[in-house]
Amino acid sequence: MADIRQFTTLKARLYPNEAQAELFEKTFGCCRYIWNRMLADQQRFYLETDTHFIPTPAKYKKEAPFLTEVDNQALIQEHNKLSQAFRVFFKKPECFGYPNFKRKKHDRDSFTACNHEFASGPTIYIIKDGLRMTKAGIIKAKFPRRPRNGWKLKRVTVDRTRSGKYYAYILYEYAVKEPEPVVPAPETTVGLKYSMRHFYAADNGELADPPQWLRQSQEKLANIQRRLSRMQPGSKNYQGMVHKYRLLHEHIANQRRDFIHKESRRIANAWDAVCVRGDDLAELSRNPNRGSAAMDGYGAFRECLRYKLERQGKALIAVDRYAPTSRTCSGCGMVLDSAVSYKRRLWTCPKCGAVHDREVNAAKNIKAEGLAQYQRTRKRKAA
Ligand SMILES: [Zn+2]
Structure with missing residues (x-):
């Protein structure tokens, strides 16, 4: 090659x-x-x-x-x-x-x-x-x-x-x-669902939790912001606090970058293909109900994943974002009429009675849909 x-x-x-x-x-x-x-x-x-x-x-x-x-x-x-x-x-x-x-x-x-x-x-x-x-x-x-x-x-x-x-x-x-392309099999493929609470949920039930220190730094940052709002702008104390704020802000950005690189490296090495939802990230981060900072982090994470996989001849498969991955039962295939509220962690399939973790179930559907999509494109290319 x-x-x-x-x-x-x-x-x-x-x-x-x-x-x-x-x-x-x-x-x-x-x-x-x-x-x-x-x-x-x-x-x-x-x-x-x-x-x-x-x-x-x-x-x-x-x-x-x-x-x-x-x-x-x-x-x-x-x-x-x-x-x-x-x-x-x-x-x-x-x-x-x-x-x-x-x-x-x-x-x-x-x-x-x-x-x-x-x-x-x-x-x-x-x-x-x-x-x-x-x-x-x-x-x-x-x-x-x-x-x-x-x-x-x-x-x-x-x-x-x-x-x-x-x-x-x-x-x-x-x-x-140029690396030989790696053909994914179901047992070497992982599906990931973006999660507000856990950063992502994987189809095998694994949840990524951004490390505790990231949350701690963010709390510190909010604390400084509160103190700043009570201080006299332009005063010496204020200036000092602004400097502190900027330092901590940079520190958090570094921590987040570090987490994203390590996590994407780990996944890209462990799996032959990764399926994610082709979310329109810009659109989601404009939605005031969701954390835009978290979304920015997930977008960067996906980008890191993509190039780390590509370098090994592996694929990041983006699933059609209109596929009903969050309201389909991964057990029997039943599709609910409306999405399961993101406030509910668990739901029960009315047809087969399976109890699903909302995010893990979606990750399973993302994986199945991603693999099917991969096969379709492969057949089209071969024809
Ligand atoms: Zn079912």
């Missing part, structure tokens, strides 16, 4: 010195500036001529000479990002909004630069305890993971968190042999 290209991102903490931090601040600002200028000109041009065109960053350098003080690659990336934002907007305007102007208050402080391999060497590379970038030079860095032999550094995104920490997201490309 042929080689396929894969990408992976390593995260590193950066410790810029004063001059480097200043350069980063400047770069964040220049990136916002160039994005907004290009977007304004695109809009003007579109109104005047009815054609879509984004000027390149070079056009602005004469009138805004400060742009030459930062890495030109970062500005070029803003052009690429804006072009991409328009591409997806033109393609699917119902999913992707019209590109917005960037504001310091609301948008992330970040910039991206691509690596270029010159005869004299690459423009971006890492050493034992540092990251080398154009203009900034070598920035002190800590790497929790290191790239393997043969990985090619493609680009770096530098990001400043709200609490003032700097991170680099380093994208690598590497080649792997």
Whole structure:
């Protein structure tokens, strides 16, 4: 089988010195500036001529000479990002909004630069305890993971968190042999149902419970929020509490990411195929009756699962979200007229008398439907 290209991102903490931090601040600002200028000109041009065109960053350098003080690659990336934002907007305007102007208050402080391999060497590379970038030079860095032999550094995104920490997201490309497709059997396939209470329920009755510490951190966060609401905005105590809030917020995001990665890794290794419901996640998270944070987590979880399975030649099977998976008896196939209320944990099938856990029963149906769907597509492909 042929080689396929894969990408992976390593995260590193950066410790810029004063001059480097200043350069980063400047770069964040220049990136916002160039994005907004290009977007304004695109809009003007579109109104005047009815054609879509984004000027390149070079056009602005004469009138805004400060742009030459930062890495030109970062500005070029803003052009690429804006072009991409328009591409997806033109393609699917119902999913992707019209590109917005960037504001310091609301948008992330970040910039991206691509690596270029010159005869004299690459423009971006890492050493034992540092990251080398154009203009900034070598920035002190800590790497929790290191790239393997043969990985090619493609680009770096530098990001400043709200609490003032700097991170680099380093994208690598590497080649792997395309895996042989794994054909799922019922005993090596698992069905998962999203669950508010347990994150997910599996058809074999297994329930994932986000670890206790995640809940504890969330309680702490709510506590700080309550205290903040009683404090005088702008006071020293208030500022300190805001900083605490941001730190904890980041901590929770890290905990959640960690949980999602470990859990998806575990499932992708243990099973040959995973069936889930093809929920429209965006739609569900808009529903105020459901936790949007939990839903975001589940969406990320599914995405992690998908690529971890794909890398092993395994399939994530998304079941039609209109299939009546939550009101069908997995024992006798009887379909109820209406859904079982999500407030009820157990229900009894009126036809065969089986007592079902609502979520586990749905997971069983998701698995059966997923496998049937897989067979149908396979037959169609063979024909
Ligand atoms: Zn039944």
